[in-house]
Amino acid sequence: MGFFSGEITGDGYVPSRFHQLIWPKNASGNKVNGVGDTERYRPVQSYHKHHPFYPFGLAEQWFIHKCMYDFRISNWYFKHWITENIKRLGKVAGAKQEDTPENWTKTIKERALADDDIHAVGICRMNPEWVFADREIPRGEWVIMLGRRMDYDEFSKNMKGDFVSQCREVIKSYVKGQETGYRLANWIRKQGYYASFKGGLSDDHLFLVIPAAIEAGLGQLGKHGSMISDELGSSFRLTPILTDMPLIPDKPRDIGVDDFCMSCRLCTRDCPADAISDEKQMVRGDMKWYVDFDKCVPAFNELYACGLCLAVCPWSRPGVAPKLTQKMLQRREKKTAEQ
Amino acid sequence: MYMIEILRWLIAVPLLLIWLYFAATNLRFLFRNFRVGLDAGPAPVTVVGGLAGCLGLLILPWLEFADRVALLWVPLFLDLGSAPFYLSMLALAIWQRMNNRAWRNQPDYIEGGMD
Numbered sequence: 356m357g358f359f360s361g362e363i364t365g366d367g368y369v370p371s372r373f374h375q376l377i378w379p380k381n382a383s384g385n386k387v388n389g390v391g392d393t394e395r396y397r398p399v400q401s402y403h404k405h406h407p408f409y410p411f412g413l414a415e416q417w418f419i420h421k422c423m424y425d426f427r428i429s430n431w432y433f434k435h436w437i438t439e440n441i442k443r444l445g446k447v448a449g450a451k452q453e454d455t456p457e458n459w460t461k462t463i464k465e466r467a468l469a470d471d472d473i474h475a476v477g478i479c480r481m482n483p484e485w486v487f488a489d490r491e492i493p494r495g496e497w498v499i500m501l502g503r504r505m506d507y508d509e510f511s512k513n514m515k516g517d518f519v520s521q522c523r524e525v526i527k528s529y530v531k532g533q534e535t536g537y538r539l540a541n542w543i544r545k546q547g548y549y550a551s552f553k554g555g556l557s558d559d560h561l562f563l564v565i566p567a568a569i570e571a572g573l574g575q576l577g578k579h580g581s582m583i584s585d586e587l588g589s590s591f592r593l594t595p596i597l598t599d600m601p602l603i604p605d606k607p608r609d610i611g612v613d614d615f616c617m618s619c620r621l622c623t624r625d626c627p628a629d630a631i632s633d634e635k636q637m638v639r640g641d642m643k644w645y646v647d648f649d650k651c652v653p654a655f656n657e658l659y660a661c662g663l664c665l666a667v668c669p670w671s672r673p674g675v676a677p678k679l680t681q682k683m684l685q686r687r688e689k690k691t692a693e694q
Numbered sequence: 695m696y697m698i699e700i701l702r703w704l705i706a707v708p709l710l711l712i713w714l715y716f717a718a719t720n721l722r723f724l725f726r727n728f729r730v731g732l733d734a735g736p737a738p739v740t741v742v743g744g745l746a747g748c749l750g751l752l753i754l755p756w757l758e759f760a761d762r763v764a765l766l767w768v769p770l771f772l773d774l775g776s777a778p779f780y781l782s783m784l785a786l787a788i789w790q791r792m793n794n795r796a797w798r799n800q801p802d803y804i805e806g807g808m809d
Contacts, residue, residue: 382803405737
């Protein structure tokens with residue numbers, strides 16, 4: 356372990372001395388996230404606030420600087436910045452185009468999937484429970500959730516110690532999703548309906564995107580705290596679009612993730628920070644898979660967003676997710692029939 | 695000599711314009727965050743503006759070299775993402791190390807609650 360480099364040991368991740376210096380003494384991200392709380396309440400944003408003036412702010416700045424000024428990654432960061440700060444969404448057209456919610460839904464999905472960079476799309480109604488407690492409920496009754504598959508070969512280089520390549524793939528995926536989100540939101544505005552998009556790297560996060568993606572039928576929460584989809588596995592990124600356009604929501608789907616994660620221990624075993632638990636935990640009134648923030652984030656910061664849990668996940672390998680879903684659902688049917 | 699001077703102007707002016715752009719953008723971001731009152735908002739673009747400004751100033755065919763060096767603080771301090779950002783980070787780090795209850799005003803984060 357050096358001043359600027361941490362070390363993966365058998366007992367977990369030991370952050371660099373610099374990271375230890377900037378890590379707050381008494382603060383806990385698990386507390387902010389409501390671990391152990393049986394009461395349901397709106398989430399509080401625990402990380403990625405983009406300013407240093409909160410307990411994990413200095414650690415976050417260290418992460419941003421590592422990524423933003425690494426020339427292997429910075430071009431994608433720059434593209435994100437342009438989309439976020441220079442490009443502007445067009446005005447909402449004065450006259451609303453009329454059509455049925457069924458037709459709008461079909462058109463939106465076709466338009467999204469016509470883009471080579473979008474591989475899954477789902478729609479759900481916006482739930483105020485997902486909105487961060489200190490934010491106003493955003494405008495837009497519907498959430499269109501776009502999913503972009505990451506290149507597994509690039510992403511999984513982290514298993515060989517190349518964390519920069521996986522970080523580049525993550526940021527690239529966010530940027531590509533953001534660019535499609537920008538185009539789609541503009542198209543919706545031209546039809547006379549309000550629309551705005553948020554990328555994963557957006558400056559002002561408003562709500563939790565994973566619950567929305569689950570509600571939009573894109574998949575389920577995995578043991579590693581990320582989404583697992585029956586089409587894209589674990590290695591994909593989300594871009595939400597908020598809109599007033601009348602749409603038909605998708606339904607949440609059980610694709611057998613829980614059954615699988617109960618018996619699989621790959622992410623638990625390979626997490627360098629020992630942050631993934633084999634048991635579900637109570638988080639703000641819900642029993643769910645949860646990754647220990649205080650253990651995960653130091654490794655996340657220093658290992659270029661790490662991502663090992665996603666790379667080792669069997670669902671991530673190309674072509675595996677649809678087969679695994681089928682297998683898990685068949686197994687369950689068999690079990691139910693036996694009972 | 696004349697050609698070199700033109701070349702220096704041609705390189706220095708775009709660099710100084712980059713500095714001006716990022717200085718203005720970072721100021722705009724700060725005001726936007728105050729105005730909207732968001733706890734999370736646009737992050738300052740750090741280093742780039744100040745660095746471009748310093749380079750531009752050093753290349754500029756104007757004043758003596760020593761005088762230009764003496765003016766280097768101007769691009770660094772007038773871009774909020776450069777010296778002011780890093781100095782505030784340093785101050786924050788020192789304050790955080792010295793004060794066990796640094797986050798008293800943010801009880802959500804404090805393990806075990808407030809004492």
